[in-house]
Amino acid sequence: MGFLAEAKHLIKANIRDYGMYIALLVIILTFTFMTDGLFMSSRNISNLLDSTGYIAVLAVGMTLVIVIRHIDLSVGFLAGFLGAIAAIFLSQMGMSVFLVIPIVLIFGVIIGLFNGFLIAKVGIPAFVATLAGMLFFRGALLNVTEGTGTIIVNNDGFNALGNGFIPSLMEINGLHLLSLLMGLAGILLYIYSEISNRRNKAKYGFEVVSFKIFIVKLVFVSFIIGYITWILAGYNGFSWTVVIMLLVVVIYHFLATKTVLGRNIYAVGSNPEAAHLSGINVTKITLFVFGSMGMLAALSGILFTSRLQSATTTAGTLFELDAIAAAYVGGVSSAGGVGKVTGAIIGAIVMASLSSGMNLLGTGISYQYMIRGGVLALAVIFDVMTRKQRA
């Protein structure tokens, strides 16, 4: 097979996976062009990623929830509520940030497990159980913020999570050294894992893509990582939010693709009955997925509170729907069993890019909502079409 033919074949075979990357690229190029490059400026990209963080972590959890054919509507106000709890612990009770964060995360896990219990054990439909949770936590958030109104957080360590950047060590030509080093490490790690992967496959005698395609892929992905690093290094470097987001993606991606637990989650999603008959404990899987969702909601609440440096009475409003939208744009399928963690992040970035780009262009908020709705619909249409093609 010639180089072009192989490339064409690969793209066609993986159009579902590549679709949103292509969409993201188109969006970025369009906005960059329309804003005379402002969109791709260091400052804008840095801001864009930071403002994606608290939705992106939710979208990761939501993807797994949708993969097992459920939904979680409670995460928005749960994030708001737990963010307020964190603020109270820090400001009113003066607790250490190193204590507050794990405690709040554990609260999230417990609440998530409770949701999972209602759904898996009691048998309440996820939509209803988590709708009840949404109302409850909305009330709970109002309840804890009612007396004081907005709770200001003065803890610098905590606020750095949403606003701060990793230390730079040294500036080289105005570039952020540690970020550059991390980017470089990322590129090396990527190249190493790809090469060892390829070697392993060869050892087992499996088919691999041709060497030319392999090199092109390596260069292309390395370039993207390098370019983003370069852009961010030109402003303040990697923010803590970006680092946390990357960490969540790496952990969850590993969990989803490389572990027994992850495989069982997808098995439950693609056919719960067959999963049960294969010895998989569907109840436990459901509990785990909702527990993880609760933890990520807590993390989202922490990031958001830290970003605003305060807990407000309306924090978390509509986060759940943004997360669900991001998950769907990222290619999750409501029929279950299909959806990637990396897709969720890309989905969240697509949605954030739309907002950011349209803000730069001064598009009215009314049009922004309509366009984002259109994009969501398009993403799902794309999903349905490619699924038909496969079936």
Added chain:
Amino acid sequence: MSDYILEMKNISKSFTGVKALSDVNFKVERGEIHCLIGENGAGKSTLMKVLSGVYPHGTYEGDIVFEGKVQQFNEINDSVKAGIGIIYQELALFPDLTVYENIFAGNEIRKGPFVDWNETIVQSSKLLQKVKLKVDPETLIKDLGVGKQQLVEIAKSLSKDVKLLILDEPTAALNENDSDNLLELLKELKSQGITCIMISHKLKEVISIADKATILRDGKTIVTLDAHKGELSESVIIKNMVGREIEDVFPKRIEKKIGETVLQLKDWSAYDPELARQVVKHANLEVKKGEIIGIAGLMGSGRTELALSIFGNPKNYRLQGELEVFGKQRTLKHTSDAIKAGIAYVTEDRKGNGLFLIKDIKSNVTAAHLKGISARGVLNLNEEVKVGTDYKNSLRIKANSLEQAVGKLSGGNQQKVSLGKWLFTGPKILILDEPTRGIDVGAKFEIYTIMNQLIKEGLSIIMISSELNEIIGMSDRVYVMAEGAIKGELTIEETTQEAIMELATQ
């Protein structure tokens, strides 16, 4: 000159390569009760689906002549309009609606744009009288027993001016009393000029009611017997139902070393709380190392339920009695316990609850035993490809690649993937539920060969099958089930198709 209300001429129908019907001829005279008989898979239901338009015109070959006209039904509504009513085994009623709403569902009596409920109730009462059902038309369907629901279905058909009524195993789920009532009613309807086709497995009831009986076997018409010419008797029916010789579809029997008992059930019962009935009744059963146990019986006789009750009880039946695995009494609370105990269950419905259709071959093969390709919970994906390749080769699964979604494979290859999935768990006792349903003869032979190979390796197999040939061709010992109970145990020497049928139709 006979007056035929229905003539089906040279009907052929195939599903992705498997011929379900070939050149079937079926004639029904006006005003008679005509029974359609055959083993599971003989083509009865397919033939009725062709007739009622479930399989639209053009998807089959041959002609349907109804009321002297060649009919081309494109959907069920067309056949309903022509006057054909069909009542399936699984009733198509709405449990939360009332009797009268159900009778006129989809066929509402209108006054202008609105439903005329008063008239509906009046008409329903009349129809209920016709079918001799004494219930208030405002009763909810779910509050009626199955027997009465059956009558509501018939009333529903009558509301549409049915000329030909088809009943698919109407008495399968009924007790004796309800069955008798129903048969009486059919005779009554016959006297009112309604022609009736009844599919049934219960030979006694066929003989008591039928004017004629047509027997299907392997998708072909074998014979039509006329009761009025004295042609209808149980022995003749059974002979014609099973008449074929055991062809060369089975591998040669192998020398077997039968060992100690590996699984035993003592007075084993299962109650299904969802259906609110006893699905397995006081079963006693023994499986020895290195043998193939056949479990015969008709559909709905409790065979699958028996298997599930052993295999970790996924449907949460209430169990009673003792289960011994390798001499130890066990309580298997979850399918994972059963797998650990060395039991594997290849389901009857491989698409519904056996396979992950959107996933590829390798991940299906490893799904029940991820431990085999992982260390400390982390998967070795290369090892998975290796395992997948091994099974693909050894079971001769035909596919473009290991990454092919299982949903795209043929039935035989899907069954092999399903088998591979369970073999990878390293079972000692393998339960196969209808292992060759819907797959072609070649693939069947391969599956049988694999079974023999496994027996040689010291496994024990419990094979549930509706195909009598398969039971006789493969088993060493046979249990026959009917209505949830084991009605008899046959050594392979005693096992004939007639002997099985006799026990199964009790």
